[in-house]
Amino acid sequence: MEYTKILIKEALNARKNAYTPYSRFDVGAALLTFDGKIYGGFNIENAAYSVCNCAERTALFRAVYDNYREFKAIAVVGAKSEEKGEILSSYAPPCGMCRQALREFCNPKKFKVILAKSENEFNIFTLNDLLPESFGPEHL
Ligand code: THU
Numbered sequence: 001m002e003y004t005k006i007l008i009k010e011a012l013n014a015r016k017n018a019y020t021p022y023s024r025f026d027v028g029a030a031l032l033t034f035d036g037k038i039y040g041g042f043n044i045e046n047a048a049y050s051v052c053n054c055a056e057r058t059a060l061f062r063a064v065y066d067n068y069r070e071f072k073a074i075a076v077v078g079a080k081s082e083e084k085g086e087i088l089s090s091y092a093p094p095c096g097m098c099r100q101a102l103r104e105f106c107n108p109k110k111f112k113v114i115l116a117k118s119e120n121e122f123n124i125f126t127l128n129d130l131l132p133e134s135f136g137p138e139h140l
Contacts, residue, residue, distance in 0.1 A: 003032055003072075003073065004073075004075070004114055004122065004124070005119045006038070007030045007032055007038065007073060007074070007075035007114060008030070008075045008077065008114065008116040008118070008119050008122060009030075009119060010028075010030035010038050010040050010075070011028040011029050011030040011040070011055075011075040011076060011077045011116065012028055012077050012086055012116075012118075012119075013028070013030075013040065014028035014029060014030060014040030014041055014042050014055065014059070015027060015028025015042055015055070015077055015078070016028070016042075017042055018042035018043050018044075018055070018081075019042070019043070019044045019045055020043055020045050020081060021045060022045045022047075022049060022052075023043075023045060023052075024080060024081040024082075025043075025078060025079070025080055025081065025092075026042065026043070026078065026079065026080070026081050026083075027042060027043045027054065027055035027056075027076065027077070027078035027092050028040065028041070028042050028055055028076070028077050028078070029041045029042070029054075029055040029056045029058070029059040029074055029075065029076045029077075030059065030074065030075045031056075031059040031060060031063055031071055031073075031074045032071060032072045032073045032074070033063065033068045033070075033071060033072065034070060034071070034072055037063075037068070039059045039060075039062045039063040039066075039068075040059055040062075041055045041056065041057070041058030041059025041060070041061075041062060042055045042058060043055045043058070044058060054094070054095060054097070054098050055076065055078070056074060056076060056094050056098040056101070056102065057097070057098055057101050059074065060098075060101055060102060060105065064105065068105075069105055070105055070106065070107075071102075071105055071106050071111060072110075072111065072112070073111065073112035073113070073114060074094075074102065074111075074112075074113055074114065075114040075115075075116055075122075076092055076093070076094055076113065076114070076115055076116070077092060077116050077117070078090065078091075078092025079092070086118055086119070087117065087118040087121075088116075088117045088118065089117070090117065091115045091116070091117060091123070092115070093115055093130070094113065094130065096131075099127065099130050099131040099134075100131065100134070100135075102127055103127060103131060103134050103135075103136050104136065104137060106127050107127075108126065108127040108128040108131065108134055108136070109126055109127075109128050110126065111126060111127040112124050112125070112126060112127075113125045113126070113127055113129075113130055
């Protein structure tokens with residue numbers, strides 16, 4: 001897919017500024033709108049640990065603030081802070097809370113979640129793969 005590598009590059013770039021003094025686990029995300037805009041996000045931690053915000057939700061909320069309400073795909077990368085390069089040793093699948101947050105603004109059968117270690121090593125899922133039988137706005 002044409003946009004996959006671009007999103008991974010943007011997610012790796014976003015990851016560089018992650019604020020992670022507690023976990024030392026840096027996550028980056030890049031969220032694609034239907035008109036081709038990309039919103040980056042990284043995790044932002046807090047001394048009160050439960051206030052930590054994941055990279056995916058940082059990207060999502062930045063985009064929603066700018067009035068986007070539907071998205072095409074997200075790339076996510078994550079690894080320990082000491083891993084600085086463009087090739088990471090692990091995948092960082094989105095947490096349950098982020099899966100549900102994305103569900104609000106995505107078609108689960110179409111929205112792509114790209115989990116990457118590098119521009120050349122990645123797996124692509126739909127949101128429905130990661131959050132089957134999900135609850136969304138149409139249920140209310
Ligand atoms: N983290 C994310 O940014 N995204 C996820 O979906 C999983 C976890 C962050 C939260 C915390 O700052 C660190 O990774 C360790 O859990």
